[in-house]
Amino acid sequence: MLEALAQTRSMSAPRGDRAGRARLALGLLAGALLVAMVASLMVGAADADVPRALFDLLGLAGRHDPARLRDHVIVFDIRLPRMLMGVLVGAGLAVSGAVLQGLFRNPLADPGLVGVSSGAGLGAVLFIVLGSAALGPLAAAFGAYALPVAAFAGGLASTALLYAIATRSGRTAIATLLLAGIALGALTGALTGLLVYAANDSQLRDLTFWGLGSLAGADWTKLASAGPVIVASLAATPFLASGLNAMTLGEATAHHLGVPVQRLKTIAILSVAGATGAAVAASGGIGFVGIVVPHLLRLSIGPDHRYLLPGSALLGAVFLLGADCVSRIVVAPAELPIGIVTAVVGGPFFLWILLRRRGGIAW
Amino acid sequence: MLAARDVRIVLDRRPILDGVSIAVPPGRLTVILGPNGSGKTTLLRALSGEIAYSGTVILNGRDSRTLRPWEAAAARAVLEQAATLAFPFTVREVVGLGVAAGRGGLTAAQQRRLPERALERVDLAGFAGRFYQELSGGEQQRVQLARVLCQVWRPVVAGVPRYLLLDEPVSSLDVKHQLAIMRIARAFADTGGGVVAILHDLNLAALFADQMVFMHRGGIAAAGPPAEVLDDSLLEQVFDTPLRVGALPTAGIPFVLPQSAAPLFPR
Numbered sequence: 001m002l003e004a005l006a007q008t009r010s011m012s013a014p015r016g017d018r019a020g021r022a023r024l025a026l027g028l029l030a031g032a033l034l035v036a037m038v039a040s041l042m043v044g045a046a047d048a049d050v051p052r053a054l055f056d057l058l059g060l061a062g063r064h065d066p067a068r069l070r071d072h073v074i075v076f077d078i079r080l081p082r083m084l085m086g087v088l089v090g091a092g093l094a095v096s097g098a099v100l101q102g103l104f105r106n107p108l109a110d111p112g113l114v115g116v117s118s119g120a121g122l123g124a125v126l127f128i129v130l131g132s133a134a135l136g137p138l139a140a141a142f143g144a145y146a147l148p149v150a151a152f153a154g155g156l157a158s159t160a161l162l163y164a165i166a167t168r169s170g171r172t173a174i175a176t177l178l179l180a181g182i183a184l185g186a187l188t189g190a191l192t193g194l195l196v197y198a199a200n201d202s203q204l205r206d207l208t209f210w211g212l213g214s215l216a217g218a219d220w221t222k223l224a225s226a227g228p229v230i231v232a233s234l235a236a237t238p239f240l241a242s243g244l245n246a247m248t249l250g251e252a253t254a255h256h257l258g259v260p261v262q263r264l265k266t267i268a269i270l271s272v273a274g275a276t277g278a279a280v281a282a283s284g285g286i287g288f289v290g291i292v293v294p295h296l297l298r299l300s301i302g303p304d305h306r307y308l309l310p311g312s313a314l315l316g317a318v319f320l321l322g323a324d325c326v327s328r329i330v331v332a333p334a335e336l337p338i339g340i341v342t343a344v345v346g347g348p349f350f351l352w353i354l355l356r357r358r359g360g361i362a363w
Numbered sequence: 364m365l366a367a368r369d370v371r372i373v374l375d376r377r378p379i380l381d382g383v384s385i386a387v388p389p390g391r392l393t394v395i396l397g398p399n400g401s402g403k404t405t406l407l408r409a410l411s412g413e414i415a416y417s418g419t420v421i422l423n424g425r426d427s428r429t430l431r432p433w434e435a436a437a438a439r440a441v442l443e444q445a446a447t448l449a450f451p452f453t454v455r456e457v458v459g460l461g462v463a464a465g466r467g468g469l470t471a472a473q474q475r476r477l478p479e480r481a482l483e484r485v486d487l488a489g490f491a492g493r494f495y496q497e498l499s500g501g502e503q504q505r506v507q508l509a510r511v512l513c514q515v516w517r518p519v520v521a522g523v524p525r526y527l528l529l530d531e532p533v534s535s536l537d538v539k540h541q542l543a544i545m546r547i548a549r550a551f552a553d554t555g556g557g558v559v560a561i562l563h564d565l566n567l568a569a570l571f572a573d574q575m576v577f578m579h580r581g582g583i584a585a586a587g588p589p590a591e592v593l594d595d596s597l598l599e600q601v602f603d604t605p606l607r608v609g610a611l612p613t614a615g616i617p618f619v620l621p622q623s624a625a626p627l628f629p630r
Binding site for chain 1: 408411412413431432433434435436437440441443446447448449450451452453454455456457459460461463464475478479491492493514
């Protein structure tokens with residue numbers, strides 16, 4: 001249908017201009033997101049009268065009825081924050097991937113690649129294993145926010161360190177940044193492994209579950225801590241779009257086209273660190289969203305970041321809500337960590353991209 | 364006026380530019396020539412503000428260092444030697460990047476049609492829907508030139524001249540398109556803009572340039588109109604090869620000069 005509609009619209013659009021098609025795709029994705037959001041509220045281990053519960057939310061009626069009260073708890077305290085968290089985490093990870101790929105001019109770049117995710121992961125593992133002892137003051141100071149804060153701090157710290165390593169006299173060398181990211185990823189991985197070795201049984205269970213990623217722990221408190229950071233990071237990305245477009249021709253050409261290159265890189269890295277750090281803090285290591293989503297969009301609407309970035313936000317949210325629904329359904333009433341679902345989809349997809357690239361054209 | 368005064372650049376303690384001064388006046392086509400490694404591209408990069416230098420670069424009366432990137436982009440466009448594209452943009456989308464960067468001089472309706480007009484100008488009409496990465500090297504070079512032209516489509520805006528900086532704009536092109544591209548540069552200068560181009564073809568340079576600037580070991584060996592500056596001893600000194608201006612080859616060896624096509628276009 002997208003093809004057919006795009007065809008009819010292309011009568012007026014000049015050849016090679018995919019803007020009309022992209023706007024159409026954004027509209028369709030917005031619709032898909034609404035559907036996914038409703039579906040995410042409906043699906044779950046418990047049977048709840050969701051429409052009635054939502055209606056009750058508006059009128060606050062029927063609170064005295066035990067069934068209605070139970071439905072209220074399921075919908076308002078469990079599913080609604082989980083759904084909103086899925087939207088924010090999916091959008092944050094996908095947009096982070098798209099921004100990094102534009103910045104590094106490499107369609108395989110991912111928040112995992114520059115060490116943001118692994119730094120955030122190290123922060124979280126540090127807190128889980130050493131939380132009660134060494135990091136006691138942190139736990140006391142931040143309460144429920146302590147784990148997200150630790151992960152977020154780890155992500156920001158590793159990004160800042162990488163940025164410092166790769167930036168010489170005001171210029172960021174992208175190749176150095178990528179390679180340093182891999183090195184730092186290995187180092188944080190080793191430290192994480194060391195901590196896992198030192199962990200006790202219950203901590204190990206926490207670590208494993210957190211490491212695979214899940215939206216199951218989402219509640220209003222986590223949403224309040226991670227949400228604003230992700231929203232703020234996403235809000236910065238529209239200002240990056242035209243600069244990232246120019247960057248596809250290289251940094252020098254971007255400069256010639258009037259882009260303040262260094263400022264663009266700083267804002268891009270900060271927003272990626274914010275969105276990814278907060279997403280990892282809230283839901284653990286959910287992989288491949290940042291790779292799969294921007295690629296699918298580039299295939300259909302092209303690489304123009306003015307449409308790719310909002311499209312990634314929408315499709316990332318849809319993708320993660322879909323994966324979350326699958327993770328809740330396949331082994332109900334238990335549930336799979338969502339990272340398994342995204343990896344099962346994302347791993348083969350990643351290989352497919354690599355095979356395509358051998359054909360010569362880099363998608 | 365686009366001008367460099369006493370520009371010095373040292374990379375890894377090796378002097379690349381050793382106090383170079385050059386003027387690129389509006390209405391003129393300035394061609395920079397010289398052997399590989401003589402500092403031509405580095406000089407162009409200093410003129411475009413791309414790399415750090417000591418000395419002064421002036422663009423339309425303002426110190427280049429005080430210009431914001433978008434202010435510089437509104438006054439000059441740069442064609443680089445090699446441009447790689449990271450993502451599969453169509454030809455029209457690549458050219459559109461130039462439209463988005465250029466400011467002033469055009470209505471919104473004119474801007475929408477600009478990519479097609481620029482492509483037609485570089486003899487690529489009908490290529491708008493193709494993917495850039497599927498084109499040949501010469502076609503890609505002309506797409507990039509179309510993008511650069513879109514950025515400074517009007518050579519003069521509100522009485523202020525704009526500039527084209529071209530680094531080997533014809534290096535991948537057949538002779539027909541070499542001439543076509545040089546005519547575009549010539550027309551840009553004739554309508555009030557300033558052009559500075561790096562060329563290796565002495566004949567093409569002598570045919571089109573108002574001013575030839577010969578670089579040698581990071582400095583300027585000679586500069587002036589082709590008829591005045593081209594002589595045997597300069598060429599031998601700069602290119603380290605015994606060359607003679609205006610000498611015909613030994614009888615029997617055919618030769619073809621771009622000048623033989625020259626009457627086809629108005630000068």
